[in-house]
Amino acid sequence: MRLKPYNLKIKTGGPLVAILHEDTAHQFDLHVGDRVKLNCDRTEIICSLDVTKNGFPKGRIGLFTEAYNALNIDKGDRVEVSPAEKPESLLFIRKKLDGKALDEREINEIIKNIVHGELSPVEMTYFVSGCYANGLNDAETTALTRAIVNNGKKLTFKKGTVVADKHCIGGVPGNRVTPIVIPIVVAAGILMPKTSSRAITSPAGTADAIETVCNVTVNAQRLRKIADTVGGFMVWGGGVDLAAADDKLIKIRHPMSLDPEGMLLASIMAKKHSVGSNIVIIDIPVGKTVKIPDAKSAQHLKKRFITIGKMLGMKVQVIITDGSQPIGAGIGPFLEMIDVMDVLQNTPGAPEDLRAKSVMEAGILLEMAGKAAKGKGRAMAEQLLVSGAAWKKFQQIVRAQGKKRPPKMARYQEPIVSIHDGVVLEIHNKLIAHMARIAGAPTDPASGLVIVKKVGDKVKKGEPLFIVHSNSKDRIAYTLEFASKQNGYTIGKNKVAVVKAKTPKVKPKAEQKKKSSKK
Known part of the structure; x- marks a missing residue:
């Protein structure tokens, strides 16, 4: 009809x-x-x-x-x-639910149907469930990676070109290393076309942070031009349609927080493969309150990343890092970007932990690319940062993508203070991230937290542990109320610092700027 x-x-x-x-x-x-x-x-x-x-x-x-x-x-x-007839891929989904391994054709058919909208959310959920319950072996994971890439748009570069990339498993608030690593690496003459995600459950994704200073939704044709003229970019992957099937699968996985290991590996590697990356560094933070809780789990993931990388023709180096506390001062899109720009401009007082980690990762990529001799990459990365070359390259990338005026600092700023003297013993990453979201991040890019005290720091009664930033009276009040019960800090002998909720007051602009400069 x-x-x-x-x-x-x-x-x-x-x-x-x-x-x-x-x-x-x-x-x-x-x-x-x-x-x-x-x-x-x-x-x-x-x-x-x-x-x-x-x-x-x-x-x-x-x-x-x-x-x-x-x-x-x-x-x-x-x-x-x-x-219309039911797609053949439903038989393959049933096969996975029965605990049987899928071959490359079967996996490709499932992904093709997902991309073309031929599977319902319920049917996609069964596929995710089958992968979660029965796992994906290395061959299946590699096939899934290829299927995601081949059924979406991809960037290709001249054969023999070194294309660098990086990824962090996540879970550490702040940790905005990517916008620092990219300009360092690109300033050394290495191509680094980076796509990043937006926040799902965190206070900020890399794309959310970068979007506070430039456009991150750029079409594939323009991206290619930026890569050719500037040497790299930092954009939102969802705006380019690279690895489109992965974005759909993430939406299915998110409500139940399902992260089948093989699907997680394929998701990460597909994003790298889709932009032609051939040298990749993977950061696996380990800590009690991040995604990977122990060294054994991290070593297992490390081996799988390297194996899958080889099967895809990619050189992968995995680093296992400290995920015990936030990295940097800002938690929230713009607050994190302030840290990034302070590091790139060598501003006195810039977060040293963020700077050190960025230089380390950039140094590894410089060595992998053959730009620096083994053991000399960190020194080269340091020189590119100190000389201002990285900051200059960052500005070029921002202009190429479309520079934006950054947001103003949040209207309300309130400290969460310690109620006694002591030493910071632990910081609970998930609670810190949760409070930043209550404050308004990432929806309001200026909202979030500014961390003042880190693990090992001495603290006196009445000193701020962190400062809550928000443009909403209600949200800052909710955050203070939450922090009065649990704020994520363990001070002294397993005592948790608390603060009584109070009605927020508008801070004068001069005072706002003064506080924000004390990150």
Whole structure:
């Protein structure tokens, strides 16, 4: 049947969905949840069908935004509607649920159907569940990585070009190493096209932080030009459609916090493979309150990363780092970017832990790329930073992507103080991250926390442990209330510093700037 299309102007968030009036659906023996094939001027898609009695005319087909855009409909077009068979990939998903290994063709078929919107969220959830319950071996993980890359856009560079990349498993608040490493490495003449993620459960993703100073949503054609002229970029991966299937799988995994190991490995390696990376450093922070709690788990992941990298033709070096506390001072998009710019400009008082880790990682990449002799990479990275070459390159990248005016400092700033003298014994990363989100990060880029005291620091009664930044009276009050019960700091002999909740006051702008400079 040929029906007049109607743009519902409602997004589903991914799946391709169409809607028919109940009488029209019954006329052609179609039911809720059926797959329908839609064809419009040689463009064909598969949609999931919804049916309604009210508010929609008979004899028309309603299309949610994703389906309407996929069909490239022009004025006056009609859409051919017919039943569609279930995809073969459902058999492969069932096979994985039964605990059997999948081959490369089967995995590619699943990913192809995901990218084309031919699997429903429920069906994708079963695939994730099968991988979570039964795992993915190295061959499956490599096949999944290739399938994600091959079913999305990718960047390619001249054969023999060294292309550097890095990734951190995550879980450490702050830790905004990437925007420092990239300009150091690129300033040395190494190509580094970096795509990064936005925050899902953290106070800031790398893309969120960088977006406070420049555009991070850049199309693939422009990215290639930036890479050729500047030598690197730092953009949001979701805005480029690189590894598109991975973004859809992450949405499925997120609500239940499911991170099947093989899927996690494939997700990371696909992002690297899609931009042509051939030398990669992987950072695995270890600590009680991060994703990887112990050295044994970290060593296991390290071996798998190196193995998968070899199978993909990538040289991978894995570093296991200290994840026991936040790195840097700022926690939240703009507050983290202030740290980054302070380090790049060699500002006195810039966070030394962030600086040291950035120089170390950049040094490793310089050695892997053959720009520095073994053991000499750190010194070369240090020189590129101190000389101002890295800051100059950072500015070039920012201008190429589209420079933005940074946000103003948050209107409200309140300290969380220690209630007794002592030494900081522990900082709970998850609680710190949670409070930064309560304050408004990452939605409000100026909100978050500024860490004042780190593990090992002496603290006196009444001294600030960290400062809460927010543009909302309500949010800063909620954060203070939460911190009065548990703020993540263990002081002295296992005593937790607390603060009584109080009504926030607006700080004068001069005082705001003074506090923010004391990161």
